[in-house]
Amino acid sequence: MSRTGFAHLPLHTGRAPPWLFERMVPLAREIVAHIVAEYGPAEVLRRLSDPYWFQAFGCVLGFDWHSSGLTTTVCGALKEGVRGLEHELGLHVAGGKGATSRKTPAEITTACERLGREPQPLVHASRVAAKVDSAAVQDGYQIYHHSFVFTPGGDWCVVQQGMNEETAMARRYHWLSESVESCVNEPHAAVCCDARTPSLNLVAAESAPVRERSATLARERPETTLEALGHLPTLELPRRHDVRPAADVDPHHLAKVLLKTYEAAPADFEALLCVPGVGAKTLRALALTSELIYGDRASTRDPARFSFAHGGKDGTPFPVDRATYDRTIETLHDAVRGAKLGHGEKMQAFKRLATFSSQRHPMRRSDR
Numbered sequence: 001m002s003r004t005g006f007a008h009l010p011l012h013t014g015r016a017p018p019w020l021f022e023r024m025v026p027l028a029r030e031i032v033a034h035i036v037a038e039y040g041p042a043e044v045l046r047r048l049s050d051p052y053w054f055q056a057f058g059c060v061l062g063f064d065w066h067s068s069g070l071t072t073t074v075c076g077a078l079k080e081g082v083r084g085l086e087h088e089l090g091l092h093v094a095g096g097k098g099a100t101s102r103k104t105p106a107e108i109t110t111a112c113e114r115l116g117r118e119p120q121p122l123v124h125a126s127r128v129a130a131k132v133d134s135a136a137v138q139d140g141y142q143i144y145h146h147s148f149v150f151t152p153g154g155d156w157c158v159v160q161q162g163m164n165e166e167t168a169m170a171r172r173y174h175w176l177s178e179s180v181e182s183c184v185n186e187p188h189a190a191v192c193c194d195a196r197t198p199s200l201n202l203v204a205a206e207s208a209p210v211r212e213r214s215a216t217l218a219r220e221r222p223e224t225t226l227e228a229l230g231h232l233p234t235l236e237l238p239r240r241h242d243v244r245p246a247a248d249v250d251p252h253h254l255a256k257v258l259l260k261t262y263e264a265a266p267a268d269f270e271a272l273l274c275v276p277g278v279g280a281k282t283l284r285a286l287a288l289t290s291e292l293i294y295g296d297r298a299s300t301r302d303p304a305r306f307s308f309a310h311g312g313k314d315g316t317p318f319p320v321d322r323a324t325y326d327r328t329i330e331t332l333h334d335a336v337r338g339a340k341l342g343h344g345e346k347m348q349a350f351k352r353l354a355t356f357s358s359q360r361h362p363m364r365r366s367d368r
Helices: 018-039 041-048 051-060 069-082 098-115 120-136 205-218 222-230 251-264 269-273 280-294 322-337 344-360
Strands: 002-010 092-097 142-150 156-164 169-176
Touching (some): 018 069, 041 051, 041 142, 041 156, 051 069, 051 169, 120 169, 205 251, 205 269, 222 251, 269 280
16 A cells, blocks of 8 residues: 655634535535546545645635645545445445544445455555554554545545644545555655654654564563563654653553564564554554664654635635535536446446436525
């Protein structure tokens, strides 16, 4: 898998007003339907995985152009927009914000049962992407949103977001399954922000020895690692906080987690990431113990106009123009209905899309 970029957004409270979200859903659906008709569902994944395109998409949908809520609301509108049309569009959307994100594996499994395909590779991809950004890259952002979009053929993308309460900023992470080489070695292809934070980057190329040693330590008896960790001095490391075992690592909890890793005997770092209970503190302890024993130091390198279409909910650059918004939905809707795709089966599918759209979101004259 490949992480394709980041975005930094200020944390904002509140939610999209109902009148706006009711319009975001059909407009998101019509835009995606046009991309599928022209380029196929895989192109939708590529665009969602582009942090710049995703931001522009949210601006066209009328959300506040720079707030953290754009990520969660756009993903929610997309999920609702394709619901019931997964077969026609060739797209499935799982996950979401907060508790909904934890339902992602079950939603993937349910969709795969309908498709008649094995869900485990997709479930694994979802979990590893979330684990990398929440534990293997320790940049101060706690993941609270995870959306997983995939095709029947097994291609997928991830849009997930973390928050840093101290800085009141959110960070969005994008992943794409194309050109898969390794999810634990330089998985990102671009960083679209200038912000830098103290971080422990266990997926940097220069952290390869630490990843190998961490997996080795995870297969050792817990007492071996705990004994070494107990002799860990206070280290002054570049762009990293001092680590003191008594204050930063709970030896009792760590012992229980290390017992799990010993019993699971993970073959490599990716397998270590997938062991239940292995999180940021466990990985940090293993990385620092690896440095103490083997001398391998982990990287501290931090991997980190469309709003004028309809306006924004917060009035920037101007309040949402509801009449123009509705005309855009109607124009795209009519174009899909009248599309001449040249293939009978596809034509029937998109005719059903047009009918479905009319039934679910009829245009009310009072809203125009």
